[in-house]
Amino acid sequence: MQIILIILISLCGLVGFLLASYIHRKKKSKKKLICPMRSNCDTVIHSDYSKIIGIPVEILGMIYYVFISLVYGVIFILSLWSVPIAIVLLGVSMCSVFFSLYLVSLQALIIRQWCVWCMCSAGISILILFFSYIHFSLY
Numbered sequence: 770m771q772i773i774l775i776i777l778i779s780l781c782g783l784v785g786f787l788l789a790s791y792i793h794r795k796k797k798s799k800k801k802l803i804c805p806m807r808s809n810c811d812t813v814i815h816s817d818y819s820k821i822i823g824i825p826v827e828i829l830g831m832i833y834y835v836f837i838s839l840v841y842g843v844i845f846i847l848s849l850w851s852v853p854i855a856i857v858l859l860g861v862s863m864c865s866v867f868f869s870l871y872l873v874s875l876q877a878l879i880i881r882q883w884c885v886w887c888m889c890s891a892g893i894s895i896l897i898l899f900f901s902y903i904h905f906s907l908y
Contacts, residue, residue, distance in 0.1 A: 774904040775845045778897055782838030785893040789830035792886055796827065806885045810856045813884035818875045826872065830890055833865050837897055862898040869894045 795802045796814050804810035813819070819826055840858065844850050869891035876883055 770821070771856060771904060771907060772845070774840050774900050774907075778779075778841050778904070779838045780840070781893050781897045782834040782836075783836035785872075785890060785897070786831055786838070788886060788890055788893070789827045789834060792890075793825065793827040793831065794808065802886065804883075805887050806883060808883040808885065810882075810884040810886060813876055813887055815823040816875075816880050817854075818872070818880065829868075833861075834893075837862070852908055855901075859901050859905050862870055862894070862901045865894045866891075866898045877886045 792802065792814060796819075802810040802814060814827070821829065837858070844854060872887065873891055876887065
């Protein structure tokens with residue numbers, strides 16, 4: 770069961786990375802980001818809230834997703850798993866979900882536009898937290 774959870778977490782991290790890098794490529798090339806929900810994704814990804822301390826939010830997402838995938842993979846391959854490491858990874862995943870909720874609330878309350886790609890990224894963060902919690906509870 771643990772290997773399945775680690776694979777799921779790593780796959781979610783990979784999908785999250787690909788999604789964040791897609792947003793970043795579109796944003797950097799100044800090409801319109803097509804939103805399947807008939808909303809305006811461009812309004813969201815180019816808003817004043819699309820950067821934190823000057824760093825684009827999608828780059829922070831890419832860093833998080835790569836970190837999660839690599840750490841889970843390396844810890845599994847090298848058999849370095851321990852409760853303190855699990856707590857740190859669970860904490861990092863919780864922070865990601867809280868940050869995603871903050872960004873979703875910005876879309877709802879301030880920007881008043883929805884970006885389906887951003888919502889998918891938030892969903893991936895929630896899945897990673899869910900799988901991480903189940904993995905943690907097995908120890």
